Amino acid sequence: MIDQFISIAEVLGYLKVENISDIEERAEIIQEFLNRQASKGVGNAYERYLENGASTAANVITTYPRATKECIMWCVNHYLSLNKNANVIEKACRAMKHYGTGCGTSACSCGMTSLHKEIEARVAKLVGKEEAVVFPTGFTTNLGGISYLVGDRDLILIDGESHSSMINGCKLSIAKKVAFKHNDVADLEIKLKKYGNECENIFVLVESAYSMSGDLSPLKEITALKKSYKFYLYVDEAHSFGFYGEKGQGYCYEQGVTEDVDFIMSTFSKATAAVGGFIASKHKYCGILRWGPMYMFQACLTPPDAAVILACLDEIESNPAMIRELHEKNQYMRGLLNAKKFNLGHSQSPIIPIMVPSPAKLLSVVDDLYEEGIYSTPIVYPAVQKHEGRIRLILNLAHTKEQIDYTVEMLEKICKKHDAPCFLSETKPESNTVSHW
Numbered sequence: 001m002i003d004q005f006i007s008i009a010e011v012l013g014y015l016k017v018e019n020i021s022d023i024e025e026r027a028e029i030i031q032e033f034l035n036r037q038a039s040k041g042v043g044n045a046y047e048r049y050l051e052n053g054a055s056t057a058a059n060v061i062t063t064y065p066r067a068t069k070e071c072i073m074w075c076v077n078h079y080l081s082l083n084k085n086a087n088v089i090e091k092a093c094r095a096m097k098h099y100g101t102g103c104g105t106s107a108c109s110c111g112m113t114s115l116h117k118e119i120e121a122r123v124a125k126l127v128g129k130e131e132a133v134v135f136p137t138g139f140t141t142n143l144g145g146i147s148y149l150v151g152d153r154d155l156i157l158i159d160g161e162s163h164s165s166m167i168n169g170c171k172l173s174i175a176k177k178v179a180f181k182h183n184d185v186a187d188l189e190i191k192l193k194k195y196g197n198e199c200e201n202i203f204v205l206v207e208s209a210y211s212m213s214g215d216l217s218p219l220k221e222i223t224a225l226k227k228s229y230k231f232y233l234y235v236d237e238a239h240s241f242g243f244y245g246e247k248g249q250g251y252c253y254e255q256g257v258t259e260d261v262d263f264i265m266s267t268f269s270k271a272t273a274a275v276g277g278f279i280a281s282k283h284k285y286c287g288i289l290r291w292g293p294m295y296m297f298q299a300c301l302t303p304p305d306a307a308v309i310l311a312c313l314d315e316i317e318s319n320p321a322m323i324r325e326l327h328e329k330n331q332y333m334r335g336l337l338n339a340k341k342f343n344l345g346h347s348q349s350p351i352i353p354i355m356v357p358s359p360a361k362l363l364s365v366v367d368d369l370y371e372e373g374i375y376s377t378p379i380v381y382p383a384v385q386k387h388e389g390r391i392r393l394i395l396n397l398a399h400t401k402e403q404i405d406y407t408v409e410m411l412e413k414i415c416k417k418h419d420a421p422c423f424l425s426e427t428k429p430e431s432n433t434v435s436h437w
């Protein structure tokens with residue numbers, strides 16, 4: 001059997017290139033690494049792709065060796081499995097016929113269509129804010145939103161496990177940035193107290209459901225701090241918009257804290273199966289966002305993508321039972337994994353991580369899972385600390401009971417075979433900051 005994955009030592013060596021400033025040297029190191037992989041007959045992550053698009057059962061194509069394998073997929077973020085929904089596809093095709101393909105320009109030079117305007121109005125109403133601003137991707141929503149909202153004399157307090165797009169949004173801003181311990185409200189309060197007098201405004205940035213750990217944010221406790229401290233709260237709902245709240249309003253709504261959240265952000269690439277992103281807020285703050293370069297100088301979302309978003313919102317509105325069913329499946333799968341004593345950290349959302357604090361064993365487990373037709377992306381450095389690792393299972397509505405049962409059975413068998421330290425009694429708690437901050 002040819003190893004699908006390169007050794008952890010090579011991964012770590014490869015990742016050191018991020019610290020090399022000379023472009024020629026960096027290019028050479030990456031090229032040498034890719035050549036070495038090719039000569040060993042080992043593919044890298046970018047050489048695996050799908051023959052029939054994202055689905056809970058998909059055909060994965062690998063370049064080294066050249067092969068196609070049907071796998072149960074656990075790395076797709078289409079929580080409600082709407083990317084292959086017939087109504088959604090039909091509406092996207094109709095939109096493409098009517099509006100054409102791209103928009104050709106940015107929103108401020110007339111790139112939007114009536115579909116874009118409808119998304120802005122509908123999303124604002126759904127999440128409970130005055131207005132929403134739509135961006136072409138979730139990543140640039142955070143880049144543009146955070147960097148343009150936060151002023152030079154402001155302070156950013158960001159949860160230590162935040163997504164790369166938020167971190168890079170912070171990096172674009174020259175404001176002071178301080179990370180607080182993941183989901184640690186006491187640490188946030190210490191930092192609000194410590195830095196509060198050193199700046200003009202404070203922006204607290206969190207995710208409602210964290211992408212790497214599946215942890216939910218203690219939003220009630222965080223918003224309660226507003227009684228004692230003055231700050232703006234920015235919540236990224238990428239992994240909750242569309243499937244928390246009875247109509248998919250999101251986790252801020254479900255927790256009853258919408259009023260106290262100043263900016264609700266989400267991507268459209270997950271539950272709504274397209275691309276794009278939005279920030280919903282007060283009318284006056286949306287004006288600031290539209291003035292920013294990511295909005296002003298970036299081409300708009302394509303009309304077919306806009307139609308997909310609206311069609312997905314239609315599906316969620318007309319069939320809210322989908323949301324209940326997804327959460328029931330989440331409880332079912334968690335029940336099976338808990339019964340086998342897998343360490344799932346503090347996760348609760350449909351992102352189910354299995355903690356494997358041995359990167360080398362993790363890669364062997366993931367490799368064997370692939371052989372058995374189960375595809376999951378190993379989460380290693382820089383997504384987590386160098387000595388840590390996770391198997392991340394992202395549950396979608398279309399996952400069947402049989403797929404769940406088989407995956408859990410194989411996980412137990414393969415983890416035991418490799419003596420992977422992923423069971424509760426064997427693992428130490430993971431640290432609570434990611435390394436790439």
Ligand SMILES: Cc1ncc(COP(=O)(O)O)c(C=O)c1O
Pocket residue numbers: 137138139140142163165207211236238239267268269270275276
């Ligand atoms: C929490 C979070 N925010 C933002 C993004 C960026 O969204 P997109 O990939 O749709 O650009 C992601 C993507 O995975 C994410 O997980």
